[in-house]
Amino acid sequence: MEVDEETPSNAAAQPKAGEEKAAGKLHVLGIGGRRAKRGSAKATGTKKTPGEIRIQKDIADLDGGSVAEITFPNPNNLTSFKVKVQPDSGFWKGASYHFTFSIPALYPHDPPKVLCETKIYHPNINLQGNVCLNILREDWKPVLDINAVIYGLIYLFYEPNPEDPLNHEAAELYRDNISQFERTVKRTLAGCVMHGETFQRLI
Amino acid sequence: MHLSFSASIDVSSRRWHGVAVWKWDVNEDVCGICRLAFDACCPDCTVPGDNCSPVWGQCNHTFHMHCVLKHLQFATQQNRPQQCPLCRQEWQFREAQPATAEEDD
Structure with a gap:
C-alpha cells in the first residue's frame, strides 16, 4: 500500500526527479504517455507538419x-x-x-x-x-x-x-x-x- | 505429514484508481490519408477522442474526419469531383450506426 502513496508525489515531482519512472507511469495510463512524448518533441523544436x-x-x-x-x-x-x-x-x-x-x-x-x-x-x-x-x-x-x-x-x-x-x-x-x-x-x-x-x- | 495453511490478512483499501480503455470500432488500424492510427488522432490534432473521430463513406471506407474533410475541400478547390480517396466512388458520408457493443448502464 505504500507504493500507492508514493506514486502521486512522484508524479508531482515529475519534471526534475526520476523522469523515467514518471514516463513509465504515464505510459500505463496510455494517452498521457503519448502526450508526454509529443511534449518532448515540441521542446526540442521539431514540430512536424x-x-x-x-x-x-x-x-x-x-x-x-x-x-x-x-x-x-x-x-x-x-x-x-x-x-x-x-x-x-x-x-x-x-x-x-x-x-x-x-x-x-x-x-x-x-x-x-x-x-x-x-x-x-x-x-x-x-x-x-x-x-x-x-x-x-x-x-x-x-x-x-x-x-x-x-x-x-x-x-x-x-x-x-x-x-x-x-x-x-x-x-x-x-x-x-x-x-x-x-x-x-x-x-x-x-x-x-x-x-x-x-x-x-x-x- | 500434513501441512495446512490458514492465514487471514486484514486489508483495507485506502485509495484506488479506475482504469478504462477505449477504441474506435473500425476495421482498419490506420487512416489511409495520414497513415496514423484511428485510436490516435489526425496530424492536425493533439488529443484523440470525439473531436477527431473516424468517418465512413457509403463505400464503407474509413478515414479521420479531418483528413477526409481536407481531401474534399481540396477536391472542390481544384474543381475535381468529391470521391473516396481509396476507391474513387462518389464520396457520401454514411450515417453513424448505433453501437454494436453491448451497453451496460
Whole structure:
C-alpha cells in the first residue's frame, strides 16, 4: 500500500526527479504517455507538419527492390530526395536514370513532384525531364504513397504509353515503327547528339 | 505429514484508481490519408477522442474526419469531383450506426 502513496508525489515531482519512472507511469495510463512524448518533441523544436509526418511513414515503407535506389542528399530534409531507377528489362535495360522527388507542403493531398535528371528518349518523359504518369497528375489520390510512384516510374520503362505522350516524336515513332524506336533508344543510350540534344553515354 | 495453511490478512483499501480503455470500432488500424492510427488522432490534432473521430463513406471506407474533410475541400478547390480517396466512388458520408457493443448502464 505504500507504493500507492508514493506514486502521486512522484508524479508531482515529475519534471526534475526520476523522469523515467514518471514516463513509465504515464505510459500505463496510455494517452498521457503519448502526450508526454509529443511534449518532448515540441521542446526540442521539431514540430512536424502533417505532410512531414506522412512522408516519414512512406519512407519507412520504401521498397524499390533491386531496380530503384533511394538516397537523401540532406538527411534532415525528408521532403527532397533522389531515386535512381535501373531498369532490368525493356528498351532502357542497364541504364540508370536519376529522378528527383520533392514533396509539396500539402502532401498527401497534392502529389509529389518528380523530375527526371537524366536526359532520356521516352514517349512519356520529355527532354526537360517532366514525367507524364497518371498517378502524378489526374489520378493521384492521398492513399497512394511514394512506393506507388516509384512502381509507376519503373512501369514506364517496361511499358511506355504512347497514348499519353510528352515527347510526341518518340511516341509517334514508338507507335509507327517500334524496331526503329528501339534502335533510336539504343543510340541515345550509347551517347549521341540527336536534333541538337546531347544524350550522355549511359551504357 | 500434513501441512495446512490458514492465514487471514486484514486489508483495507485506502485509495484506488479506475482504469478504462477505449477504441474506435473500425476495421482498419490506420487512416489511409495520414497513415496514423484511428485510436490516435489526425496530424492536425493533439488529443484523440470525439473531436477527431473516424468517418465512413457509403463505400464503407474509413478515414479521420479531418483528413477526409481536407481531401474534399481540396477536391472542390481544384474543381475535381468529391470521391473516396481509396476507391474513387462518389464520396457520401454514411450515417453513424448505433453501437454494436453491448451497453451496460
